[in-house]
Amino acid sequence: MASSTLLKVILLGDGGVGKSSLMNRYVTNKFDSHLFHTIGVEFLNKELEVDGKRVTLQIWDTAGQERFRSLRTPFYRGSDCCLLTFSLDDGQSFSNLANWKKEFSFYADVKDPDGFPFVVLGNKLDVPERQVSGEDARQWCRENGGHPYFETSAKDATNVASAFEEAVRRVLASDDRDDHVIHTNTVHLQRKTASSPSCC
Numbered sequence: 001m002a003s004s005t006l007l008k009v010i011l012l013g014d015g016g017v018g019k020s021s022l023m024n025r026y027v028t029n030k031f032d033s034h035l036f037h038t039i040g041v042e043f044l045n046k047e048l049e050v051d052g053k054r055v056t057l058q059i060w061d062t063a064g065q066e067r068f069r070s071l072r073t074p075f076y077r078g079s080d081c082c083l084l085t086f087s088l089d090d091g092q093s094f095s096n097l098a099n100w101k102k103e104f105s106f107y108a109d110v111k112d113p114d115g116f117p118f119v120v121l122g123n124k125l126d127v128p129e130r131q132v133s134g135e136d137a138r139q140w141c142r143e144n145g146g147h148p149y150f151e152t153s154a155k156d157a158t159n160v161a162s163a164f165e166e167a168v169r170r171v172l173a174s175d176d177r178d179d180h181v182i183h184t185n186t187v188h189l190q191r192k193t194a195s196s197p198s199c200c
């Protein structure tokens with residue numbers, strides 16, 4: 001019987017840092033330079049194999065703008081991994097990482113935030129006007145739980161797949177629960193496409 005592990009990964013970070021773009025780049029390999037702000041949450045599924053293990057990644061993209069807070073927070077529970085995202089050309093989005101970690105941990109009911117599989121993404125690596133150095137970002141990660149750090153570009157696809165794969169590795173390393181396993185002859189997961197995202 002073919003089986004796959006279902007993992008829920010959630011993207012958080014300020015509005016405009018590139019969460020939707022990262023999800024779209026990873027799942028559909030496309031980039032849109034005129035994306036609208038997300039309202040609430042959307043998700044796409046991606047199937048992949050990591051270290052010989054089949055995984056169905058359910059990627060949840062959330063609205064980063066403060067006014068959508070009450071629409072996104074109900075979807076944090078049950079996340080296996082959280083991608084804390086900021087933009088390398090926006091120092092404020094980096095300063096806000098701690099708030100995002102706190103908001104996620106509260107609404108997802110995470111008892112030990114530093115032990116949870118967070119992965120930090122500094123996006124828009126392709127933009128020359130950089131405001132956050134790699135050293136500052138790595139230091140923040142070291143001081144806040146030792147989370148892995150990736151500098152990505154949704155625009156030119158740099159490091160996007162590596163970041164999601166590392167997220168999967170972190171979860172698999174931290175979690176052997178059997179309740180993630182789905183059997184493909186008993187459960188049919190509908191593949192979502194970028195043209196018809198699920199929107200809540």
Ligand SMILES: Nc1nc2c(ncn2[C@@H]2O[C@H](COP(=O)(O)OP(=O)(O)OP(=O)(O)O)[C@@H](O)[C@H]2O)c(=O)[nH]1
Pocket residue numbers: 013014015016017018019020021022032033034035036037038039062063064065123124125126127152153154155156
């Ligand atoms: N140059 C460059 N632009 C990017 C990159 N990623 C996203 N963008 C652009 O940044 C803008 C915002 O991207 P989104 O993906 O909508 O950002 P978001 O974090 O989902 O925003 P919210 O939905 O408001 O939370 C869009 O114009 C994107 O085209 C990147 O890696 N490089």
